Amino acid sequence: IQLTQSPSSLSTSVGDRVTITCRASQGISSYLAWYQQKPGKAPKLLIYAASTLQSGVPSRFSGSGSGTDFTLTISSLQPEDFATYYCQQLSAYPYTFGQGTKLEIK
């Protein structure tokens, strides 16, 4: 199952609303997770089951979608949110990732 994320990079500002999309090559129900990764750090789980916020993750992060089309939204970007974001499908092996979306400071 291929995952296509868009955009691949985004130049944004603190306070902006950001939306990242992830499209699966076939239906995956809600078996989709979103991760955040900062340089030199481990990935961090943000959202699982497409829309369930992982414990401890700020409520400005939200996810939606099912089937083949998914979105990750950050309602008001904070300085600590500049990072790379990945979607991952966990419907079928191999558990593929999207190619990533890098958020950069404008």
Added chain:
Amino acid sequence: EVRLLESGGGLVQPGGSLRLSCAASGFTFSSYDMSWVRLAPGKGLEWVSIIGSSGSITYYADSVKGRFTISRDISKNTVFLQMNSLRAEDTAAYYCARGSLSGWYSLDKWGQGTLVTVSS
């Protein structure tokens, strides 16, 4: 506190072998699936392999199938990744990750990674 600590990375020549380890603590290791994920320089995350909680089920990415072997030692709370016939394109930071127990699966805890460099 859940902790995953990878080790065993280093510099290896093409065609060589390396064995990565991931020591787990802070949770009931025998109840969880464990995965390896890698991040190559300038690339995105790539899922590599998974082993079931009992060790009887394993799956691999096509890029490593036949060359890498995942295993676990429940008595030592450790998961391993034996990497043979290494190639330059295997150069990456390798992370171990815990699979969630939720019916909606995800990788909910990650180690800090160990760096593998394949070069002559």
